[in-house]
Amino acid sequence: AQKVTQAQTEISVVEKEDVTLDCVYETRDTTYYLFWYKQPPSGELVFLIRRNSFDEQNEISGRYSWNFQKSTSSFNFTITASQVVDSAVYFCALRGAGSYQLTFGKGTKLSVIP
């Protein structure tokens, strides 16, 4: 069975602060993929990043960075210098290599206050 836990239900930060969203996962698969999606109030899930289990390099994309640690089964997401437009619900998700379906966490609602 696969499971994704996002322990932070809601986070509020003041604009320009850095914020880290936590994601812990469980899987028996040796090869798997981890994802982050952003869901703004409009409802669409916007793909942010995919990370393969065999690639533990951290990634930075502009103000976004991801820290994948296989030893602790975590895939955390940091937004640097947050902006109001970052306000959304963020979902972490997991898919086994032989699977077709995503297992999502419950999401973290991020509010960036001007």
Add this chain to the structure above:
Amino acid sequence: DTGVSQDPRHKITKRGQNVTFRCDPISEHNRLYWYRQTLGQGPEFLTYFQNEAQLEKSRLLSDRFSAERPKGSFSTLEIQRTEQGDSAMYLCASSLLPGVGNTEAFFGQGTRLTVV
């Protein structure tokens, strides 16, 4: 191509009525998925198609739910005899086949169903 599109965006229906939603995937994507998202929860898998074949259905998909993907292009999700518990956001996604390229799923904006 502008991504996955879903229609309608919102649907309000009376309990007991039938509803049908449509999803148009990204044109070159072979796989199409339906997910359901209730308030405060992450999306949950309902079913998926590879081309026109429906290959898997979740236990969440009761007999009142049926999905089709004729000709492997757009898909429809029908709910018969709707119940208040069916109220949710229904999300469609599409992706390439494994081995073809990146296999992340791209989602549409969803259809929000309210059963009154």
